[in-house]
Amino acid sequence: MRSIPQIDANYLSRALGGLVESFQVESIGSGEGYMSDLYRITLQGRALPASVILKRPSEDPEKLELATRFNSYGREQYFYRELSEHSAIRTPRCYFNADHKFLLLLEDAGLWPVIDVGAGASFAQAITAVTHLARLHASHWASSPEAVAHFSAGFEAAALDMSSFVIDRLGELPQSAPVQFMQQYASQSINYLPLFSAQKQVFSHMDFRLDNMRISGDDLMLFDWGECSLAAPGFDLAYFLITSLTTRNRRIWEETLLDTYHRILAASGIRYRREELFNSYRLAVPPGFYLAALVLTRGHQDYGMTLAERCLGAIDDHLPFIMKQFDNTTETPAGGSTIG
Numbered sequence: 001m002r003s004i005p006q007i008d009a010n011y012l013s014r015a016l017g018g019l020v021e022s023f024q025v026e027s028i029g030s031g032e033g034y035m036s037d038l039y040r041i042t043l044q045g046r047a048l049p050a051s052v053i054l055k056r057p058s059e060d061p062e063k064l065e066l067a068t069r070f071n072s073y074g075r076e077q078y079f080y081r082e083l084s085e086h087s088a089i090r091t092p093r094c095y096f097n098a099d100h101k102f103l104l105l106l107e108d109a110g111l112w113p114v115i116d117v118g119a120g121a122s123f124a125q126a127i128t129a130v131t132h133l134a135r136l137h138a139s140h141w142a143s144s145p146e147a148v149a150h151f152s153a154g155f156e157a158a159a160l161d162m163s164s165f166v167i168d169r170l171g172e173l174p175q176s177a178p179v180q181f182m183q184q185y186a187s188q189s190i191n192y193l194p195l196f197s198a199q200k201q202v203f204s205h206m207d208f209r210l211d212n213m214r215i216s217g218d219d220l221m222l223f224d225w226g227e228c229s230l231a232a233p234g235f236d237l238a239y240f241l242i243t244s245l246t247t248r249n250r251r252i253w254e255e256t257l258l259d260t261y262h263r264i265l266a267a268s269g270i271r272y273r274r275e276e277l278f279n280s281y282r283l284a285v286p287p288g289f290y291l292a293a294l295v296l297t298r299g300h301q302d303y304g305m306t307l308a309e310r311c312l313g314a315i316d317d318h319l320p321f322i323m324k325q326f327d328n329t330t331e332t333p334a335g336g337s338t339i340g
Contacts, residue, residue, distance in 0.1 A: 009022065012041070015105055021044050026039065026041075028053075036057060053105070075149055077097055089132050092223050109221050126249075127256075129208075135264060137236070150230055155189075156190065162187075165294075210244040233280050234284040242288050242311045243288065246310070
């Protein structure tokens, strides 16, 4: 059984508001893309859930540096303190959110079915995910939550890596038109910030993929809110389609999933042109390669190559439009949208 420094039965009793007589600790979530250390704590006592998830800063120096640069811990604490209770999308219940350090005790979603990321979401699961995503975006469409991070903060942090390990990973892949485009994009990604920030900005999860959700029928639970910020509507949508669907299924379902998202917005009284959504979605594909490069850099070759191939496939499908927009951005002064 693992132990966690400074976490004992008295601490858990005070945090959970019950009596913890004994508990067991299991380390979980040590795989790809996790910036925190996660533990499942099974509890025995009175007035307690059967188990909780404890989340705290990573002991891995590289993960800790990355999370600090993106302010991932601060963003997640802000979400659970200010937004989760009224979220339009289901999130784990937060039992405890420490005041002066990053430590969360969250509802355990362990009984929800886990979807095989390699196989990708089924059509029904994809429809469910996109439906809930549209409801989340619609709920903050008119006004953004106070104090939520601006898109530029995360984009600027990622740009530091784009010109280093992202380019390194691209250099290891077979050369193709999408790879060549991504090498150009990664070398000057910060110059493209106006293309994204000039779009409509909505409160977004920014890590909306199968690893961070559980789906059961029409229900969905979404966790890992450490990257949440404002972003163009297409960001979460593109991120889900290129990370969570096989390339074949994305190509078959892409139009239907975008139609589903657009229909939910319209049902919420939001006027947002379908063409504008499609453009926002396509432009958000290149930044999605960051996750593939990060996973490959962390040494998870199989999953990283799966993500890279899916992202590069989407870039290839939409390359003429993407190249035109990014070429226009380098020739257009910041401050106006160039999408069209």
